[in-house]
Amino acid sequence: MTLKKRFAFCFLLLCQIILAQQDTITKLKEVIVSDKNLKNFSNTQSVQRLSDSIINKNEALLTDLLNFNSTLYFKEYGRGMLSTVSLRGTTSSQTAVIWNGININSQMNGSTDFNTISGSDYNSVSVKAGGGSVIYGSGAIGGTVHLNNDLEFYNCFENNLKLDYGSFNTIGINYKTTISNKKWSAQIGFSNNSSTNDYKYVNKYNWKGEQRWNRNGEYTIFTMNANLGYKLNSKNTLKLYSQTSNTDRNTSLVTETETPSKYVNGFNRNLLEYEGNFGKLNTNFKTAYIFENYQYYADNTTNNYTYGKTESLIAKADIGYTFFKATQINGVLDYSKTTGTGSGFGTNTREINAASLLVKQDISASWKNEFGLRKEFTDNYKSPVLFSLGSSYQFGKLYLLKLNLSRNFRIPTFNDLYWEEGGNRDLKPESSYQAEVGNVFTFSNITLTQNFYYIKIKDLLQWIPGKNGIWSPQNTDKVNSYGAETLFSWKKQVGKNIFTVNATYAHTISENSDTKKQLFFVPFDKATAGISYSRNKISAYYQFLYNGFVYTRADNNPEEIINDYTVSNIGIDYDFRFLESFKLGFQVLNLFNEAYESLENRPMPGRNFNMYLILKF
């Protein structure tokens, strides 16, 4: 009580809108986020938004957040190690990661490592299933993952500090300060996540009968963020997003005796954005500079490494005009220039120009149409005309129907094009057609979303041995992927008791159209569930993940699979309310001590523990 008084002065500075109460509720509903295009041109597809309250309940790295809360399937080379994603049965470079509207998949290998990203660096993380190349460019075939820093303009001064301490010496620090008024908005923060990561492998012993454990698995991920917004006046806004990160990881050994290696990678991203709203006319200009690099130390006892780095300059002009009340047309021109240098691919530059047209038509409050067209111009590859066509219709209060048809692509990476030896400069982009139907049912406290999709992908890039044994990428396979996704959320309040249930389930068939075999490392089934209960200051939750078996061989040899696994987490926290929020929590991860792995010989930890403290002041 006295403490409360002592901090009373703090409350004067606090935000007028206090979302703390909502914090205890695990929400998993589809809402629209601030990325302009994600807000304006995603009405006909499924967007699942994970708010900071959900982010806080999960382990720090993005893999855990998305693994336990979405239909995304992950392959992890051990806890905290390289982690790649697959959505709707596509490959790891066919899901694009979008940072505040900019595609940040690696220019070198085409994918994103989800264990180099801390979820709490963002206000929200959204998963948009389905094609999105018209807006987000290369890689948006299976879907897009959006990392959003939303800037808000109201009087606010708030500090957020999250501290984690868990098994295997896992330490997390995340600090974020928000200072804003009606003209200015600033979010500045950092996160540092590290672990010695020396967990025991459940029920695994070497030939001498000794317990096996995760050797050489140490990691540290440090990220700094600064996001600023300035409203020149009611019509003109400037925003600057900036982020720097460094990940220093050893790579877990698969056998005790192999040479221990190390992988260091980092990025620096800066995005300057101007937004002008002049009634019917609105403009948006973006300039971004993105730098990424890695160093791989094949033997981490030496200072010898291979490396790669790319620098990208992106400029984007988006001019929109609203005709009548219902139709908005946007013309977008963008230019990007990427220069890459690496020990494996020399120095190369690639320039891409693109023009796109986006049309949105709100015929009525319940009927919305979207149409988009994009064409890229570059010397590096022949670019198909991309399109997206969608419609959504709300039938009464109960049922919302979404239809979408799109053509998407994934361009060859620097490694594919320029690797010495083997790089192939005559590659075509991977391209796909996708059709999907989304059904959203809403009744009282329940939201049920069901998506059905069909994706036809051709010219899949694959490295295969050529003459003289030199491996080289070729446009080889065709894949048909189809399936269903179900997202369920339920929330009920009885007096002071709040119950929520969220669940996802994905059934995926992704087969090579020549062999009719399921792609390896695509599970037929994946399900997640989260149940939470809160009352006053206390909140308890249970998380569940089921990942079906995957084939590890192209011929679907039934003996060569990774078994299905079920992982459960349980957590409880209590808000002491010393400050605006002073939450102490305790989690048991992998509650039932399941021995599991998502890749061969890459065991994940058994039962382990985590404690956290979340302070808001």
Add this chain to the structure above:
Amino acid sequence: MKFSKLFLIALSASLFISCSNDEEESNKPEGVYDNGFFILNEGSQAEGTVSFLSNDLITFEKDVYGPANNNDIPGGYLQNIFFNGDNAYIISGGSNVINVVNRYTFKLVDKIDSGLVNPRYGVVKNGKAYVTNANEYAWGGAWDTEGNTDDFVAVINLKTNKAETPIPLNGTGNRIIEENGKLYITDPNNSDKLLIVNIATKSLETPVTIGSNADSIEEEDGILYILRGPYGSRSEIVKVKLSDKSVSKITFPETLDGAGFMDIEDDKIYYTVGSSVYAINDNATAASTTPIVTSPAGYVYGFAVNDNRIYIADGVFTKDGQAYIYNLNGTFLKELTTGIGSNGFYFND
């Protein structure tokens, strides 16, 4: 401790039995895997496998190591097998391990896990194994010179299974053979030289320049036969006379660019180009352009000729590969489904 002692006793006992059998020249099977051959499947960074087929081509086992050893993993990127006495030594390049197993039962005897960095191929002379180690690879970094000069030959005492002082190669080394107390080493990636190591003095002799991309190496009647298949120029069989290190060559026509493997059997040189197998007499002066057989293998990754049969491994990395067996006329005998990245045949007789 007790465990390894027990193994030592078992080992010495089996050695004894093996020796006495040799004297009697008995052909009685020593165990399940006598009278047959192993197919090495390179596998992944984590795990390779070994398959077995009996000489009568009837009994096939896809994976012999795991089931014989409580599903122990022999390591990743299995590169080579060599034999000594009753033991087979399976080199895992990815895990820096040599698995010592009984060659007839495939039961694990010991693991040699020190003194190895990316081990490649091994030979045995007088109770010691000599194993080439690529050490650090030169992958285009600033230390290229280091990666290309740090390879070494590990010297392993096969009584203790411990590594002794290694022999630095001051260059790169891959395949290795032993002849008259000398080691002859080729390397296809970063060398145009045949390296020669004197075992007695543990020192390098003057290397012989043979040209780049030299890999398969065989000795026959005092002559070394080395096949090279450089990219963009002609394949060659380079002959090095052991007595005076003089070099002569059989240069292949352009149609045979990119030659892969070579084996010599009964005075005949067998070599592969693409999926085809060719043969010439070992005293021939020109290459044959008429294949004995063209196998369905998409990527010939292992090759051997032994006891009137030709063996071809198709290296497949996304699923199990195949092995094809032919007689010397190219008549098809057997096809096998093996494992990931099948790369060699090792005859247990």
